[in-house]
Amino acid sequence: MSGGVEWALHCCTLLSRSAEPVPAVKLAEFHDVSPSYLAKQLQLLSRAGLVRSAQGNSGGYALTRAATQITVLDVVEAIDGALPAFRCTEVRQRGPMATPAERCTAPCTIAQVMDSADRAWRDSLRAVTIADLVADADRVIPPETIERTRAWLRGGTVVPGT
Amino acid sequence: MSGGVEWALHCCTLLSRSAEPVPAVKLAEFHDVSPSYLAKQLQLLSRAGLVRSAQGNSGGYALTRAATQITVLDVVEAIDGALPAFRCTEVRQRGPMATPAERCTAPCTIAQVMDSADRAWRDSLRAVTIADLVADADRVIPPETIERTRAWLRGGTVVPGT
DNA sequence: GGCTCACGGACAAAAGTTATCCGAGTTGGG
DNA sequence: CCCAACTCGGATAACTTTTGTCCGTGAGCC
Numbered sequence: 001m002s003g004g005v006e007w008a009l010h011c012c013t014l015l016s017r018s019a020e021p022v023p024a025v026k027l028a029e030f031h032d033v034s035p036s037y038l039a040k041q042l043q044l045l046s047r048a049g050l051v052r053s054a055q056g057n058s059g060g061y062a063l064t065r066a067a068t069q070i071t072v073l074d075v076v077e078a079i080d081g082a083l084p085a086f087r088c089t090e091v092r093q094r095g096p097m098a099t100p101a102e103r104c105t106a107p108c109t110i111a112q113v114m115d116s117a118d119r120a121w122r123d124s125l126r127a128v129t130i131a132d133l134v135a136d137a138d139r140v141i142p143p144e145t146i147e148r149t150r151a152w153l154r155g156g157t158v159v160p161g162t
Numbered sequence: 163m164s165g166g167v168e169w170a171l172h173c174c175t176l177l178s179r180s181a182e183p184v185p186a187v188k189l190a191e192f193h194d195v196s197p198s199y200l201a202k203q204l205q206l207l208s209r210a211g212l213v214r215s216a217q218g219n220s221g222g223y224a225l226t227r228a229a230t231q232i233t234v235l236d237v238v239e240a241i242d243g244a245l246p247a248f249r250c251t252e253v254r255q256r257g258p259m260a261t262p263a264e265r266c267t268a269p270c271t272i273a274q275v276m277d278s279a280d281r282a283w284r285d286s287l288r289a290v291t292i293a294d295l296v297a298d299a300d301r302v303i304p305p306e307t308i309e310r311t312r313a314w315l316r317g318g319t320v321v322p323g324t
Numbered sequence: 325g326g327c328t329c330a331c332g333g334a335c336a337a338a339a340g341t342t343a344t345c346c347g348a349g350t351t352g353g354g
Numbered sequence: 355c356c357c358a359a360c361t362c363g364g365a366t367a368a369c370t371t372t373t374g375t376c377c378g379t380g381a382g383c384c
Binding site for chain 2: 001003005006007009010029030031032033072085086087088089091092094095096097098099103109110113114116117118120121122124125132133137141145148152
Binding site: 021024042054055056057058061 | 364
């Protein structure tokens with residue numbers, strides 16, 4: 001799995017805390033990651049329709065739907081793509097005992113097992129939303145820090161406290 | 163996921179049909195794949211203890227346990243490794259609102275969700291054994307072909323029928 | 325003792341990932 | 355109405371990981 005998935009998830013949780021759009025540079029500064037590379041992940045989120053980008057002086061990124069309507073799977077598929085990890089190469093149709101193609105209407109057993117596992121994985125990720133992540137984070141982070149974060153998102157660039 | 167997983171699974175199903183050891187070259191010929199690369203996958207299976215290699219003139223590979231005692235997950239982990247796909251880089255400990263390390267005893271919510279999904283995936287693969295794959299294949303392949311395969315495994319190199 | 329076979333590491337090629345830059349478009353103010 | 359600053363977006367390059375191949379070494383059978 002791409003490492004950008006983690007960044008994208010953190011960005012979504014942060015965006016859900018802000019009413020106004022947040023520029024990519026600010027998201028990168030908040031998470032202390034490479035701005036140029038994070039921009040790429042945000043573009044993927046935008047292309048997937050999870051976030052909307054606004055240009056101009058007070059532009060930035062914002063979620064297109066409520067955090068309760070965005071699942072972790074949505075974000076993972078936006079970054080890593082929706083293709084399953086396993087791809088059957090039809091080994092059964094090769095070699096001296098090859099099964100003729102006309103008998104290969106259904107996917108082979110191995111592919112079925114892999115698809116089933118892939119479905120279980122996706123189901124598990126689909127069951128959690130960005131709102132769930134935020135709620136769980138709020139249970140751990142002190143309320144004061146949350147308020148400081150909101151202020152930091154609204155205000156200009158702030159020098160981190162010593 | 164590595165493409166060698168598919169080959170390894172096919173090899174295991176084939177090995178379960180043979181009482182005698184099968185050389186790597188023969189396994190490669192049966193599946194019509196690169197012998198040099200398949201040898202590498204077989205080494206991984208051997209290192210994981212799933213197959214035993216016998217050297218000498220009538221040597222080859224054989225399963226160490228009954229096919230009912232080898233799960234698909236065993237093979238997948240032997241080839242691809244047992245490490246989870248997602249690795250948390252502790253983004254929460256970075257940036258202006260970093261959470262202090264002493265408060266990070268439990269893994270962050272995102273890592274928990276990913277681990278849970280990974281567990282669901284592995285559970286699904288663990289539920290199927292090599293014997294299940296063979297049983298399902300026998301339901302599709304004509305009995306005559308199965309017998310021809312057994313004969314091919316016993317005998318020397320056979321020219322495929324026209 | 326000669327032959328065949330499996331093992332292991334070393335080595336090259338390919339793909340995917342990570343990282344960076346510069347141009348196009350938009351907003352807001354003068 | 356024009357200018358300037360700020361934003362995203364796509365194209366481009368370096369790196370790491372994976373994939374694939376090869377040959378030398380050691381061990382067992384005839």
